[in-house]
Each structure stands twice: as C-alpha cells, then as structure tokens.
Amino acid sequence: xxxxxxxxxxxxxxxxxxxxxxxxxxxxxxxxxxxxxxxxxxxxxxxxxxxxxxxxxxxxxxxxxxxxxxxxxxxxxxxxxxxxxxxxxxxxxxxxxxxxxxxxxxxxxxxxxxxxxxxxxxxxxxxxxxxxxxxxxxxxxxxxxxxxxxxxxxxxxxxxxxxxxxxxxxxxxxxxxxxxxxxxxxxxxxxxxxxxxxxxxxxxxxxxxxxxxxxxxxxxxxxxxxxxxxxxxxxxxxxxxxxxxxxxxxxxxxxxxxxxxxxxxxxxxx
Numbered sequence: 001x002x003x004x005x006x007x008x009x010x011x012x013x014x015x016x017x018x019x020x021x022x023x024x025x026x027x028x029x030x031x032x033x034x035x036x037x038x039x040x041x042x043x044x045x046x047x048x049x050x051x052x053x054x055x056x057x058x059x060x061x062x063x064x065x066x067x068x069x070x071x072x073x074x075x076x077x078x079x080x081x082x083x084x085x086x087x088x089x090x091x092x093x094x095x096x097x098x099x100x101x102x103x104x105x106x107x108x109x110x111x112x113x114x115x116x117x118x119x120x121x122x123x124x125x126x127x128x129x130x131x132x133x134x135x136x137x138x139x140x141x142x143x144x145x146x147x148x149x150x151x152x153x154x155x156x157x158x159x160x161x162x163x164x165x166x167x168x169x170x171x172x173x174x175x176x177x178x179x180x181x182x183x184x185x186x187x188x189x190x191x192x193x194x195x196x197x198x199x200x201x202x203x204x205x206x207x208x209x210x211x212x213x214x215x216x217x218x219x220x221x222x223x224x225x226x227x228x229x230x231x232x233x234x235x236x237x238x239x240x241x242x243x244x245x246x247x248x249x250x251x252x253x254x255x256x257x258x259x260x261x262x263x264x265x266x267x268x269x270x
Contacts, residue, residue: 003137008173010106011053011073011139012224016250019174019225020242021141021198022046022232023055025077025109029088035233039063042233047072049242053106055141055227058095061103075107075141076100078129079122089116089147093125097132107139107173114163115148123170130171141227142172143200154178157185164193176200176227179214186221201228208241208262212255215248225249240265 012019024043027036036042040063046054053073056063057080078100079091091111100108110129112122126142133140144163146154153159157180167175172195179199180186190197199218205211211231218226226245235241244262247253 004133004139004173007106007137008139011075013052013250016252017224018219018249019052019198020050020245020249021053021055021075021225021227022051022242023077023109023227023229024060024233025055025057025080026229027060028057028080028082028094030083033230033234035230035235035238042238043072045233045238046242049232049239050246051232051242052225055109058099058103073106074104075109076103076105078108078110079125080111087117089113090118091122091125097129097136097138101136101138105138107141108133109141109143109176111143111145112163112167113145113147114159114166115146115151117148119148123166126167126172127170133173134171139173140171141174141176141198142167142170143176143227144172145178145200155180157188160186161189161192164189164197168193168195174198174224178202179218183217183221186218186223190222196224197222198225198227199223201226201231204230204234208244209255209259211241212244212248212258215245216255216258219248219252237262237265 047070055075057077078095080094081088081091144167146159146163155178160177160180164175164177174196176198244258247258
C-alpha cells in the first residue's frame with residue numbers, strides 16, 4: 001500500500017532501512033517516572049538526539065511531539081494497563097486507529113503478553129487492529145512479549161521467536177521483542193519472522209557498554225533497529241546516548257566508536 005509505505009518512511013531511516021524508536025508510553029503503566037515527568041523535555045531530548053520515532057499515548061501528543069525545529073515520527077499506542085491493576089499483564093484497548101489518524105500519527109502500536117491469562121483477548125485485539133491498519137494504510141508495530149505464570153524466562157529464544165512470529169502472522173508491519181542474549185540465538189528469532197524486528201530496551205541497565213553491546217549484537221543478528229525507552233530517557237544525557245546508538249544503527253560503526261563518542265560528550269559537559 002502506498003499510504004502505508006509513505007508512513008513507514010516517516011518512522012524509519014530511508015538510507016539504512018533501520019529505526020531508532022523511543023517509547024514514552026510508561027506513564028499509564030508506572031506513572032510519571034523519572035525522565036517522563038516533563039514530557040516536553042523528554043520529547044525534545046529524543047528529537048535532538050536524532051530518534052526516528054517516539055511512542056506516546058493519545059493524551060500526551062499535545063505535549064508537542066514534533067520538537068522545536070526538528071521532526072520525528074509519531075507512533076500512538078493503542079493499548080494499556082497499570083501496575084496497580086489486579087493483572088498488570090492484561091492490556092486493554094484505550095485508543096483506536098481512527099483516533100490516532102486524527103492526532104496525526106505516522107503509525108500505531110499495540111502490546112500483547114503471550115502467556116497471560118487474557119492473552120486470547122489480546123490476540124483478538126491485535127488481529128482486529130491489524131485489519132483496521134490495512135484498511136487505513138497505517139503501519140502497525142506489535143510489542144510481543146511472553147509474560148505469565150507459565151513463563152519462567154521471557155528471554156528464552158523459543159518464547160521470543162514464537163512471540164515474534166505471532167505478531168507477523170497476525171499482520172504487524174514491525175515486531176518488537178526482547179533480545180535473547182546472543183547473536184546466534186537472536187538469529188533464530190529473525191529467521192522465523194518475515195517482518196522487520198526491533199529489540200526492546202527493558203529495565204535500566206547498569207552501564208552504557210551493556211546497552212551498546214545489546215544493540216550491536218541485535219543488528220549483527222539481523223534486527224532493523226531498537227525501541228528503547230528507560231535506557232534513553234532516564235540516561236544522564238539522553239541526547240548523547242541516542243546519538244551513540246545512531247552510530248551503531250544507521251552508520252554501522254563499532255561499539256568502541258560509540259563508547260568513545262559518549263566519553264567525548266561527557267568530557268564536554270564537565
């Protein structure tokens with residue numbers, strides 16, 4: 001579809017075919033956590049760092065997702081739950097594709113937790129949203145996780161490649177999954193998923209080196225980029241860490257070069 005392709009190019013780098021997405025949808029799940037208390041500032045950091053797109057809930061779009069003088073793709077998130085809920089893994093619809101279009105979205109996203117008690121309902125929602133997205137020419141990012149009482153390890157390659165495949169099978173244009181911990185195991189995920197895959201950032205990491213290594217390895221395995229939230233907007237220098245990730249994702253640089261860039265950026269601030 002021409003419309004969908006045009007919109008995909010607004011959230012991906014045309015030259016590299018990859019993307020750096022910064023999700024900022026945590027406010028519903030966790031409240032105004034550090035890094036997202038001031039949404040305008042968080043958005044501006046992502047934009048100035050060079051992110052290709054950000055993910056937001058509909059009520060936060062008015063915070064000014066386009067930044068000041070620069071553009072960034074807008075992905076409106078369609079499902080949610082809170083940490084206060086009896087089942088935080090139960091993601092329910094909170095926005096529609098049509099609402100997202102009226103807000104100016106370039107794409108929409110939806111979250112599914114396979115293994116949760118209500119995963120069948122979440123799968124039904126994903127299928128229905130995928131149809132709406134086809135009707136409207138709207139790109140769909142499916143955040144596919146395996147979480148629940150029967151899931152001992154959500155990073156296990158068997159679980160992750162199954163989750164990625166489910167997202168593709170039900171019509172997602174891009175699938176977001178956990179990184180499995182090694183290039184070899186993540187290649188299995190990529191091999192079984194016929195649509196582009198991005199990795200989740202997960203919990204805040206101890207060091208920049210850990211983050212950059214995960215990014216570089218996922219790219220070596222065949223991912224099309226990253227969707228990293230807390231490790232970006234909670235970073236001491238969000239702009240610098242995005243630029244360091246950009247060196248890996250869009251310029252195919254090595255980890256040492258990205259780490260050296262961060263050291264130089266830190267030196268300028270001191």
